[in-house]
Amino acid sequence: MSxxxxxxxxxxxxxxxxxxxxKNKITLLPDSSSITVQGTSSLHDWEMHVKLRSQSIxxxxxxxxxxxxxxxxxxxxxxxxxxxxxxxxxFAHNALKLKEYPFITFYLTQVEIRxxxxxxxxxxxxxxxxxxxSKRTVRLPLSGKILSETKFxxxxxxxxxxxxxxxxxPKALFGAITTHDxxxxxxSLNFSSKLNFSKDMLSSKLAP
Numbered sequence: 326m327s328x329x330x331x332x333x334x335x336x337x338x339x340x341x342x343x344x345x346x347x348k349n350k351i352t353l354l355p356d357s358s359s360i361t362v363q364g365t366s367s368l369h370d371w372e373m374h375v376k377l378r379s380q381s382i383x384x385x386x387x388x389x390x391x392x393x394x395x396x397x398x399x400x401x402x403x404x405x406x407x408x409x410x411x412x413x414x415x416f417a418h419n420a421l422k423l424k425e426y427p428f429i430t431f432y433l434t435q436v437e438i439r440x441x442x443x444x445x446x447x448x449x450x451x452x453x454x455x456x457x458x459s460k461r462t463v464r465l466p467l468s469g470k471i472l473s474e475t476k477f478x479x480x481x482x483x484x485x486x487x488x489x490x491x492x493x494x495p496k497a498l499f500g501a502i503t504t505h506d507x508x509x510x511x512x513s514l515n516f517s518s519k520l521n522f523s524k525d526m527l528s529s530k531l532a533p
Contacts, residue, residue, distance in 0.1 A: 456490040
């Protein structure tokens with residue numbers, strides 16, 4: 326073997342064995358996860374649920390901790406937003422401009438751990454939320470729970486105004502029922518991880 330190929334082999338082994346270059350993959354577990362959108366109208370309160378689908382996300386991680394999660398994109402089919410009232414569901418889908426913008430997308434840029442215990446933590450996830458073609462920077466409050474070395478849960482509630490994304494409040498019965506601008510998104514998402522989380526992730530050292 327020439328020195329050139331020996332050198333390439335050594336470098337390759339260093340890259341493979343070095344955790345700095347490790348890639349992890351997290352997978353959303355739809356059967357045990359939920360996203361609910363709640364709001365009010367001139368007639369009554371209403372809510373819609375997202376029919377979640379499994380999706381996997383790969384990312385590079387030096388230490389495989391929650392704070393290393395970034396540059397991650399989560400897509401939701403806007404047509405998977407379902408309500409108990411078919412008429413209001415149709416109006417909501419029209420308001421979201423599904424034909425032009427079929428996805429609701431969140432692009433994660435940063436996670437800030439605020440408090441932590443051995444197997445739970447609170448954090449703020451900052452990212453770009455895109456609805457109906459309009460993007461806004463949002464800060465998602467998160468409560469996290471480590472379920473095992475390869476599973477974790479993220480939950481929280483985000484208050485939004487539809488008008489911030491250029492979405493007109495849906496109406497029904499020729500305008501007799503009008504939804505209010507403010508909505509709340511309640512989420513509880515379970516993920517599985519290809520790699521075990523680092524020791525820091527499962528200890529009080531999680532906090533900065």
